[in-house]
Amino acid sequence: DTEVTQTPKHLVMGMTNKKSLKCEQHMGHRAMYWYKQKAKKPPELMFVYSYEKLSINESVPSRFSPECPNSSLLNLHLHALQPEDSALYLCASSQDRVRGPGYTFGSGTRLTVV
């Protein structure tokens, strides 16, 4: 299995809702990432988990809350989002600090906040 699977593919939520994005990989990668991508822009790093511990938080607002229950799963909990948070949210994984095939990205969750 050489894929990163993200669910749901699309999500529409109100500003008072609580929702979660899910990411799963079975490649034995020990680093997992959340990126945010706006239209026609490059992905921007949000969080890095290394060996199931949060190692990098790029000053992301607290309305985004990551969680890594085990080495294969990564969640992003969303609460009280703003319309400007609408974007494509990408999950990725890699062999942390080991020469490998770069990052593997999922197909993303297209989030719309209304």
Next chain:
Amino acid sequence: GQQLNQSPQSMFIQEGEDVSMNCTSSSIFNTWLWYKQDPGEGPVLLIALYKAGELTSNGRLTAQFGITRKDSFLNISASIPSDVGIYFCAGQLWETSGSRLTFGEGTQLTVNP
């Protein structure tokens, strides 16, 4: 923070033509990566470069890691319509806190049949 300058921003070419795009940075990276992204999908890795000066090919794609570790180019030969998409360069830096990937702004490629 680190920034990657990717050029050109967009290219409009005829099928069969060759394409070249490049990235430069003021910082050194451990690894340079080239990704392609189709609409509504995540980036897909095309080529990874690990050594300064390394030249690597993947089918019609050729990429090189600059000798200073601060730049890279990607060439696509004999373009075809399915080459359409956004191409991103990315520099990977290994830190004590983990691995960090920084992307260029992307090159939008359009191929006319």
